[in-house]
Amino acid sequence: MATQIIETRDLVREYKKLRAVDHISFTVEPGEAVGYIGANGAGKSTTIKMLTGILRPTSGLVRTCGRDPLRERIALAREIGVVFGQRSQLWWDLPLQESFTILGAIHRLDPAVARVRSGELVDLLEMGGFLSTPVRQLSLGQRMRAEIAASLIHRPRLLILDEPTIGLDVLSKQRLRDFLGAERREHGTTLLLTTHDMGDIERLCDRVLVVDHGRLAYDGTLSGLAKTVGAERVMVVDLAPQAGHEGVAELRDIPGAALVGVEGEGTRQHLAFDPQATSAGAVLAAVSARADVLDLAIEEPDIEDVVRRIYAASR
Amino acid sequence: MAEPAGRPTLSVGERLRPYRVILGARMRAQRQYRASFVTDIVGTLLVGVTEFAEVWGVFHNVPVFGGLTYGQAIVVFALSNLCFSLADMLVGHLDTLPQVIRAGQVDAYYVRPLPVLAQFMTSDISLRRIGRLAVALVLLVVGLAMAQVAWSPAKGALLVLSTVSGTVIFSALFTVAGGAQFFLINGPEFTNGFTYGGSYSAQQPQPIFPDPVRIFWTFVIPTAFVAYLPTIVLLDLPGDGFVPRWLAWASPAAALASCALAGLVWRFGTRHYQGGGG
Numbered sequence: 335m336a337t338q339i340i341e342t343r344d345l346v347r348e349y350k351k352l353r354a355v356d357h358i359s360f361t362v363e364p365g366e367a368v369g370y371i372g373a374n375g376a377g378k379s380t381t382i383k384m385l386t387g388i389l390r391p392t393s394g395l396v397r398t399c400g401r402d403p404l405r406e407r408i409a410l411a412r413e414i415g416v417v418f419g420q421r422s423q424l425w426w427d428l429p430l431q432e433s434f435t436i437l438g439a440i441h442r443l444d445p446a447v448a449r450v451r452s453g454e455l456v457d458l459l460e461m462g463g464f465l466s467t468p469v470r471q472l473s474l475g476q477r478m479r480a481e482i483a484a485s486l487i488h489r490p491r492l493l494i495l496d497e498p499t500i501g502l503d504v505l506s507k508q509r510l511r512d513f514l515g516a517e518r519r520e521h522g523t524t525l526l527l528t529t530h531d532m533g534d535i536e537r538l539c540d541r542v543l544v545v546d547h548g549r550l551a552y553d554g555t556l557s558g559l560a561k562t563v564g565a566e567r568v569m570v571v572d573l574a575p576q577a578g579h580e581g582v583a584e585l586r587d588i589p590g591a592a593l594v595g596v597e598g599e600g601t602r603q604h605l606a607f608d609p610q611a612t613s614a615g616a617v618l619a620a621v622s623a624r625a626d627v628l629d630l631a632i633e634e635p636d637i638e639d640v641v642r643r644i645y646a647a648s649r
Numbered sequence: 650m651a652e653p654a655g656r657p658t659l660s661v662g663e664r665l666r667p668y669r670v671i672l673g674a675r676m677r678a679q680r681q682y683r684a685s686f687v688t689d690i691v692g693t694l695l696v697g698v699t700e701f702a703e704v705w706g707v708f709h710n711v712p713v714f715g716g717l718t719y720g721q722a723i724v725v726f727a728l729s730n731l732c733f734s735l736a737d738m739l740v741g742h743l744d745t746l747p748q749v750i751r752a753g754q755v756d757a758y759y760v761r762p763l764p765v766l767a768q769f770m771t772s773d774i775s776l777r778r779i780g781r782l783a784v785a786l787v788l789l790v791v792g793l794a795m796a797q798v799a800w801s802p803a804k805g806a807l808l809v810l811s812t813v814s815g816t817v818i819f820s821a822l823f824t825v826a827g828g829a830q831f832f833l834i835n836g837p838e839f840t841n842g843f844t845y846g847g848s849y850s851a852q853q854p855q856p857i858f859p860d861p862v863r864i865f866w867t868f869v870i871p872t873a874f875v876a877y878l879p880t881i882v883l884l885d886l887p888g889d890g891f892v893p894r895w896l897a898w899a900s901p902a903a904a905l906a907s908c909a910l911a912g913l914v915w916r917f918g919t920r921h922y923q924g925g926g927g
Contacts, residue, residue: 421753
């Protein structure tokens with residue numbers, strides 16, 4: 335049996351009076367991609383700092399790549415890559431290429447091996463155009479690509495990303511997600527990422543951990559998370575205009591459903607309903623009684639909303 | 650923290666390669682902005698000259714100060730400035746730890762496979778401090794000439810030994826100052842007392858201090874070993890008998906003790922590190 339990449343058992347970290355991490359237990363197997371989500375101050379960064387040997391746990395057990403992060407910090411650093419989205423690990427006043435050269439030396443890679451690897455990353459992340467630009471002059475999107483390349487130069491088994499897409503435009507986010515997905519498929523790299531962007535989770539992760547007030551509130555799949563909190567679904571109906579009218583009257587009195595959107599003078603309407611309180615069939619029947627339904631779609635719950643509900647419920 | 654079995658033992662050269670690469674890059678970066686680099690050097694040169702003006706002022710008023718003549722006092726001043734500016738050039742940035750912590754840079758050090766203190770020490774090298782170093786060197790030559798040293802191989806060795814030990818002692822003080830920043834709020838105010846206070850005490854003829862102060866600067870923070878004690882031996886002076894003259898040869902021991910203190914404070918500091926926010 336391969337050892338788990340991450341194992342925590344009853345992990346606790348207290349700052350003076352505040353318990354930032356409160357008996358968190360979970361394991362991550364090699365090759366998994368796990369989203370670690372929660373509100374600001376929920377304990378995400380504190381957990382990551384304990385996983386990487388930056389912070390000493392108050393109590394409990396933590397093993398990363400089978401190692402004790404505090405006692406074996408240096409050996410562990412050779413096996414993991416860490417990207418702190420809001421801080422840089424690059425040398426801000428030097429051309430980007432120098433950061434890769436220095437990191438290769440820090441990881442004691444053979445200079446030829448390091449050159450091949452950084453060349454590979456430069457190609458994949460399309461960084462050729464700004465390799466000789468000083469890091470402080472890079473755009474945020476360019477810098478994040480560089481940060482991720484920097485954390486992968488030594489081919490770590492585990493890549494930890496703390497808010498990797500924060501502040502990026504849609505296209506840059508998409509590029510990063512594609513790259514990370516490919517990195518995982520091709521090299522079996524385990525991913526653990528914290529994010530506020532549900533697109534990151536949907537595109538990259540097959541498992542979600544929700545942490546709230548230092549406690550693990552959920553551990554499972556994304557769709558299972560939506561089920562757990564009984565999120566509302568949205569039925570979108572396209573309606574035929576009534577004879578003699580410009581559009582369709584707004585459907586404000588459907589039992590068990592709330593009107594959340596109207597388009598095209600009422601020819602497309604969005605109705606939110608709780609699948610546990612009513613059924614899609616009952617909502618559809620009530621709509622049909624009032625208008626001709628031409629087409630319909632049922633939208634999956636918005637994950638951001640689901641997570642907001644978890645926070646709201648536990649508060 | 651044993652290396653995993655099968656990993657070949659590294660030679661010293663290989664072991665130091667990461668630091669050599671980092672420092673090489675740091676030095677290139679500083680020379681990139683030539684105009685500001687030159688004005689910075691001129692700036693540190695002026696600092697050195699200004700500091701010396703104090704010694705000049707004293708001997709403008711009195712012929713002997715703390716048992717030393719002008720030339721002898723210049724040797725003490727120059728030797729301590731030489732060591733301090735060397736340490737300042739190499740590890741003077743250690744007292745910028747609060748900014749480095751705020752910028753989150755310390756977290757990046759933790760996730761690299763090198764000791765945190767070694768990374769921090771080699772994260773910068775202030776070549777501009779060469780200005781002050783130059784002032785110290787010139788004054789050392791002038792002072793030794795004025796004081797008319799009767800040179801011997803032993804004295805040459807003592808000069809080298811004292812310079813190295815003195816640099817290590819000041820570097821250790823910077824490390825103490827850095828380590829203390831982990832758990833002090835407004836730490837720089839307090840720790841400047843050790844670094845700049847230590848430098849000030851080292852460049853004075855020790856007999857001017859009251860006994861409790863001399864004990865502190867000899868046996869607690871051993872800056873008396875940097876310049877005054879070796880100068881007494883170099884210049885064949887009797888000293889005032891506060892400590893035996895042979896103690897000048899014990900500067901490596903004082904340096905080692907300083908390093909032990911620095912190691913303890915740094916260790917204590919990193920254990921109290923709370924992570925750089927976020």
